Amino acid sequence: MDRLEAMRLFTRIVELGSFTAAADDLSLPRATVTHAIKRLEKRLGAQLLQRTTRRVRASHDGEAYYNHCVRLLADVDAVEADFREASVQPRGRLRVDVPTQMACLWLIPSLPAFFARYPNVELDIGTGDRFVDMLSEGVDCVLRIGKLPDSGLVSRRVGTLQQITAASAAYVRKHGMPQSLADLHNGHRAVNWASPTTHRSEPLDFMVGRKRREVTLPGSVTVSGVEAYLNACQAGLGLAQLPLYRVSEALANGQLREVLPGTPPPSLPVTVLYTPHKHMPARLRVFVDWLVELMAKQL
Structure with a gap:
């Protein structure tokens, strides 16, 4: 019996509280179980089990050894399961x-x-x-x-x-196209985004080189849903910061315009x-x- 088999046998004796029950569980002769535990205790130089007329219990050293065995055997089982699953289709x-x-x-x-x-x-x-x-x-x-x-x-x-700052064509006609972050404070407005988690309105974010700049603008509407945020921007209610993939079609047909491309929002x-x-x-x-x-x- 190799070391892993001996460890597995030992853990079953501790869990079942019986040499006989462990032998039956693992389909081993009782004599083999007794001999394997004697060899294990001799190799470790410690008494692992305390035998009474009714039950077998782990000694102090046996409890420590049992805890190590459980962790090691669990790791071995997980590794073997990984290799077994790699050879079959996941389902x-x-x-x-x-x-x-x-x-x-x-x-x-x-x-x-x-x-x-x-x-x-x-x-x-x-x-x-x-x-x-x-x-x-x-x-x-x-x-x-x-x-x-x-x-x-x-x-x-x-x-x-990748994100962009966007505005509708109608918004740009009414408010103009800002050329710098400072221009945003000259009459520009935002569609305010409220976090679904915190329920607080978030400022607009811009990357100036490697530094992040936050800009808070007034707005007439606050939303917490992605579709409502985009729709409010398309309706001309203010600037919004959106993933590029979501607005690429609206940019291509001229419904939306990119604002301040040189200082884009940070990527999400x-x-x-x-x-x-x-x-x-x-x-x-x-x-x-x-x-x-x-x-x-x-x-």
Whole structure:
């Protein structure tokens, strides 16, 4: 019996409190179990088990050794499971939550390629920008844009989104096109964005070289939804800062104009969040890896 088998045997004796029960559980002769434990105690130079007429218990040294064995065996099992799963197709259902526009413009149109690679994985896709309680709602992972608060979740950056400051053509005709950040304070207005998490209005952000500058402008409307934010900008209600992918069509047809391109807003991180796993399911691992590939192609 090798060392790993002896460790596994020892842990089962401690957990079941019996040599006989452990022998039956592992389909081993009782004599083999007794001999293996004697050899293990001799090799370690310590008494690991205390035997009574009714039960077998771990000694003080045995408890310490048991805790080490449990951790080591769990790691070995996880490594072996990784290799087993690598040789078979991942399968099962994943529940994911994705911002609406990213789902419609990027994720869903690209899914045929994902399913061609992983035909046994099923996706249950929720869309929106609301807070998702992953544990209570049974969601496996969420894709989020922007700076995220500490949550205790595992986070993996999958890409960044270029942003621009935009204004409608009607807004520019009425207020003019600012040529510098200082010009913004000469009668310009903003569509105010309120964080869905903090409910506080956020200032406009600009990158001047490597430095970040915040500018707060008056505004007639405050919104907390991405579509409402874009619609308010298109309606001429003020300046807005939006991901380039979301407004590229409106820029091309002249509905929107880019403002201050020399001092753009900082890029937004795109992050996948999921709960910590001792052993990450293969279907979740391949989906997250695929998202990284997808973002690299799209951005």
